[in-house]
Amino acid sequence: MSIVTVQLGQCGNQIGFEVFDALLRDSHSFQGLCSKRENEAYQTSCKERFFSEEESGVPIARAVLVDMEPKVINQTLSKAAQSGRWKYGQHACFCQKQGSGNNWAYGYSVHGPRHEESIMNLIQKEVEKCDSFSGFFIIMSMAGGTGSGLGAFVTQNLQDQYPNSLKMNQIIWPYGTGEVIVQNYNSVLTLSHLYRSSDALLVHENDAVHKICAKLMNIKQISFSDINQVLAHQLGSVFQPTYSAESSFHYRRNPLGDLMEHLVPHPEFKMLSVRNIPHMSEDSLAYSTFTWAGLLKHLRQMLISNAKMEEGIDWQVRPPLSGLPPLGKMSLSKDLHFNTSIANLVILRGKDVQSADVEGFKDPALYTSWLEPVHAFNVWKTQRAFSKYEKSAVLVSNSQFLVKPLDMIVKKAWNMFASKAYIHQYTKCGIEEEDFLDSFTLLEQVIASYCNL
Amino acid sequence: MTQSVVVQVGQCGNQIGCCFWDLALREHAAVNQKGIYDEAISSFFRNVDTRVVGDGGSISKGKICSLKARAVLIDMEEGVVNEILQGPLRDVFDMNQLITDISGSGNNWAVGHKVFGSLYQDQLLEKLRKSAEHCDCLQCFFIIHSMGGGTGSGLGTFLLKMLEDEFPEVYRFVTSIYPSCEDDVITSPYNSILAMKELNEHADCVLPIDNQSLFDIISKIDLMVNSGKLGTTVKPKSLVTSSSGALKKCHKKPFDAMNNIVANLLLNLTSSARFEGSLNMDLNEISMNLVPFPQLHYLVSSLTPLYTLADVNIPPRRLDQMFSDAFSKDHQLLQADPKHSLYLACALMVRGNVQISDLRRNIERLKPSLQFVSWNQEGWKTSLCSIPPVGHSHSLLALANNTCVKPTFMELKERFMRLYKKKLLFSLVTLLDIPIPHVLEQAVHFVACTRHFFFQVFQ
Numbered sequence: 001m002s003i004v005t006v007q008l009g010q011c012g013n014q015i016g017f018e019v020f021d022a023l024l025r026d027s028h029s030f031q032g033l034c035s036k037r038e039n040e041a042y043q044t045s046c047k048e049r050f051f052s053e054e055e056s057g058v059p060i061a062r063a064v065l066v067d068m069e070p071k072v073i074n075q076t077l078s079k080a081a082q083s084g085r086w087k088y089g090q091h092a093c094f095c096q097k098q099g100s101g102n103n104w105a106y107g108y109s110v111h112g113p114r115h116e117e118s119i120m121n122l123i124q125k126e127v128e129k130c131d132s133f134s135g136f137f138i139i140m141s142m143a144g145g146t147g148s149g150l151g152a153f154v155t156q157n158l159q160d161q162y163p164n165s166l167k168m169n170q171i172i173w174p175y176g177t178g179e180v181i182v183q184n185y186n187s188v189l190t191l192s193h194l195y196r197s198s199d200a201l202l203v204h205e206n207d208a209v210h211k212i213c214a215k216l217m218n219i220k221q222i223s224f225s226d227i228n229q230v231l232a233h234q235l236g237s238v239f240q241p242t243y244s245a246e247s248s249f250h251y252r253r254n255p256l257g258d259l260m261e262h263l264v265p266h267p268e269f270k271m272l273s274v275r276n277i278p279h280m281s282e283d284s285l286a287y288s289t290f291t292w293a294g295l296l297k298h299l300r301q302m303l304i305s306n307a308k309m310e311e312g313i314d315w316q317v318r319p320p321l322s323g324l325p326p327l328g329k330m331s332l333s334k335d336l337h338f339n340t341s342i343a344n345l346v347i348l349r350g351k352d353v354q355s356a357d358v359e360g361f362k363d364p365a366l367y368t369s370w371l372e373p374v375h376a377f378n379v380w381k382t383q384r385a386f387s388k389y390e391k392s393a394v395l396v397s398n399s400q401f402l403v404k405p406l407d408m409i410v411k412k413a414w415n416m417f418a419s420k421a422y423i424h425q426y427t428k429c430g431i432e433e434e435d436f437l438d439s440f441t442l443l444e445q446v447i448a449s450y451c452n453l
Numbered sequence: 454m455t456q457s458v459v460v461q462v463g464q465c466g467n468q469i470g471c472c473f474w475d476l477a478l479r480e481h482a483a484v485n486q487k488g489i490y491d492e493a494i495s496s497f498f499r500n501v502d503t504r505v506v507g508d509g510g511s512i513s514k515g516k517i518c519s520l521k522a523r524a525v526l527i528d529m530e531e532g533v534v535n536e537i538l539q540g541p542l543r544d545v546f547d548m549n550q551l552i553t554d555i556s557g558s559g560n561n562w563a564v565g566h567k568v569f570g571s572l573y574q575d576q577l578l579e580k581l582r583k584s585a586e587h588c589d590c591l592q593c594f595f596i597i598h599s600m601g602g603g604t605g606s607g608l609g610t611f612l613l614k615m616l617e618d619e620f621p622e623v624y625r626f627v628t629s630i631y632p633s634c635e636d637d638v639i640t641s642p643y644n645s646i647l648a649m650k651e652l653n654e655h656a657d658c659v660l661p662i663d664n665q666s667l668f669d670i671i672s673k674i675d676l677m678v679n680s681g682k683l684g685t686t687v688k689p690k691s692l693v694t695s696s697s698g699a700l701k702k703c704h705k706k707p708f709d710a711m712n713n714i715v716a717n718l719l720l721n722l723t724s725s726a727r728f729e730g731s732l733n734m735d736l737n738e739i740s741m742n743l744v745p746f747p748q749l750h751y752l753v754s755s756l757t758p759l760y761t762l763a764d765v766n767i768p769p770r771r772l773d774q775m776f777s778d779a780f781s782k783d784h785q786l787l788q789a790d791p792k793h794s795l796y797l798a799c800a801l802m803v804r805g806n807v808q809i810s811d812l813r814r815n816i817e818r819l820k821p822s823l824q825f826v827s828w829n830q831e832g833w834k835t836s837l838c839s840i841p842p843v844g845h846s847h848s849l850l851a852l853a854n855n856t857c858v859k860p861t862f863m864e865l866k867e868r869f870m871r872l873y874k875k876k877l878l879f880s881l882v883t884l885l886d887i888p889i890p891h892v893l894e895q896a897v898h899f900v901a902c903t904r905h906f907f908f909q910v911f912q
Contacts, residue, residue, distance in 0.1 A: 102742060
């Protein structure tokens with residue numbers, strides 16, 4: 001089943017390009033350490049999911065590119081075409097001349113309604129190209145104007161127009177210190193609106209990915225290109241084909257649906273995050289070997305201690321002893337120690353994957369009490385390796401990972417809101433103070449729910 | 454992509470404007486090797502086929518035929534504009550986009566604003582509409598003028614109200630040259646205060662600059678060039694003040710170097726909107742991020758580096774030095790010290806081979822020594838443009854919405870009060886039934902209001 005990606009704004013389009021590039025490179029440039037037949041099945045599945053065919057044989061990404069000013073889309077289109085391996089559809093872009101000016105209200109209330117028809121038509125065309133349609137990826141940032149505001153508007157429209165299809169928003173969480181001054185306002189408005197219309201929010205934090213580039217990849221001068229490539233790698237390791245549960249010879253048909261089913265049991269809890277292991281520069285990779293036991297042990301501890309990557313993990317954190325009630329409700333004022341999960345999905349790819357032991361993730365102490373561990377935890381194992389990694393593991397988690405960052409953003413936004421700074425920029429486009437208040441209320445509720453797990 | 458129109462008013466405005474167009478051509482010539490008219494060039498220039506009689510048919514694609522600046526030149530005396538039209542840039546300007554008179558405004562705001570304003574209102578409107586029609590998507594008017602004189606100050610601010618009424622959706626960015634302490638125009642405090650009121654009400658964003666700061670920067674550069682430390686000389690093209698590679702060869706005018714700095718400011722301000730980069734910043738984002746309350750829209754600017762050394766092995770410390778310099782008193786284009794005052798917001802616009810990690814590292818490093826207002830502790834807006842300015846490998850433009858503008862405004866008010874108390878030169882201003890006490894008091898009131906507002910906001 002196919003997934004259609006909607007890339008919005010500068011961030012969405014820059015990342016979207018890296019994602020498609022990474023997916024195709026993995027599927028075509030690496031042998032995957034498996035049989036030829038298996039590899040071919042993998043390639044076919046990847047292609048069907050993310051690309052469509054054209055007479056010339058060059059795969060075309062199943063994507064719609066949207067931006068309110070032309071520079072980034074032009075760049076993205078030419079980069080894809082230059083690679084020679086794939087490209088974007090000729091008429092898959094929607095572009096205007098003047099951007100949203102980092103104004104969520106402008107993206108949502110002005111650009112949205114004005115261009116609704118054109119954008120939805122483009123998406124419709126892309127969906128019609130799919131033989132069997134699974135759902136949408138929407139790639140957007142929260143800090144700017146187009147990705148955040150127009151992204152929220154488009155997601156709402158997708159909800160109305162395709163009520164039976166799944167929508168997963170890939171959200172880029174901005175750096176804590178300054179990218180955009182009004183980023184906290186834009187983020188609060190985006191999250192509150194997406195919470196009502198999206199099915200799942202897969203969050204990627206710039207700060208976390210930046211650290212991966214610095215500490216694990218050893219990149220000296222980190223560019224956005226580097227950051228986007230790490231992100232693309234993470235997404236690829238989740239969404240590249242995996243074996244279905246029934247049989248090891250068929251690739252899973254509907255990963256989006258299966259993932260949502262496993263990870264989002266309740267609509268109040270839709271914030272997901274990704275952790276992958278190992279992650280390193282190509283040079284180091286040549287000299288490293290891994291065992292499944294080692295990888296999984298680290299991954300489990302990353303989950304429990306809320307670590308963003310495999311370096312600097314706090315090994316002191318332990319789950320509460322089973323049989324005893326959890327160690328009190330989580331308090332934001334103290335350092336979060338133990339990260340309680342609602343549901344987890346681990347995806348393993350590579351050599352000897354069947355021998356990997358994931359019992360550690362089934363410990364009931366890791367989870368809230370409402371789901372049995374057998375339902376709360378799932379593992380997908382695939383022989384075919386991903387990218388250049390002989391063994392790789394990725395964890396998609398619905399847990400308390402994002403509570404602290406979310407709380408920070410809400411606090412800062414509230415602080416600014418209390419002084420009414422910048423509000424005139426939003427009210428002149430139709431977003432009133434009430435809309436802000438509603439958004440704050442919704443997010444406070446989400447934070448409280450996650451805290452009380 | 455969008456277009457912008459430059460409206461240059463008065464002697465100062467036109468001289469700076471002339472430098473701006475010169476350097477803009479130089480920059481685009483350096484970046485655009487193939488001579489194809491592209492969207493970046495179209496932001497400030499039209500491509501015109503001069504073989505067609507009349508307006509010249511506009512060509513939107515293909516090779517560059519003849520570039521015309523999207524500019525309106527206004528002056529109430531002919532000297533400066535005539536000189537431009539006889540100089541090497543004469544072909545760049547559209548003859549239909551000029552408004553001149555003979556007598557000048559006599560350094561009198563009232564003459565510029567009221568007399569010439571009403572006299573030329575229709576013509577002004579017509580020229581502005583024409584320039585807007587030539588644009589596919591007009592985003593911004595850049596007004597360049599001085600505050601101390603008569604035309605730039607009076608007529609320039611008259612224009613602002615007109616632009617607000619006629620083109621409410623288009624941003625109005627004003628580059629204002631404030632009079633220095635030793636300004637020899639006696640009426641400059643009156644002119645400036647009266648103009649300030651208009652700026653406050655009708656401009657979206659104001660970049661205040663003063664001659665003294667520009668002069669200090671020039672002196673600093675001269676010192677560097679002439680000191681010739683062992684092995685380090687300055688690359689000629691890389692001076693913020695240089696015109697090398699541009700059309701105007703003679704550098705003899707004393708103000709040319711100073712005007713080039715302002716011209717470079719405007720080029721850098723618009724670079725991320727014209728050229729590609731990994732984190733773009735459009736002109737509407739400047740206003741969105743740096744103007745927390747409608748009236749607090751005065752942005753102190755600084756440009757670094759002022760020059761690049763010819764040393765091949767420039768150590769990486771140079772990059773961090775660029776960031777430190779941007780916050781030093783000596784690099785500000787206004788007599789102000791943002792580092793020791795309170796920031797409401799700060800924008801860093803970087804050009805060239807600088808990546809996000811460099812930017813973040815420097816923000817982390819400089820943050821502890823800067824004071825930000827309580828509701829905007831991380832008040833940073835950043836942008837990365839891939840194309841560096843001519844002669845440099847990287848550059849930084851810092852825009853600060855900072856309380857350090859207060860001393861400048863207060864001082865202006867003091868000078869104004871000194872004249873006003875002694876009822877000096879009233880006759881000049883009472884010329885035209887302006888109810889003097891009323892208008893002037895309003896202007897004074899405004900300055901006091903701003904101060905009060907700052908105070909209130911930071912309680």
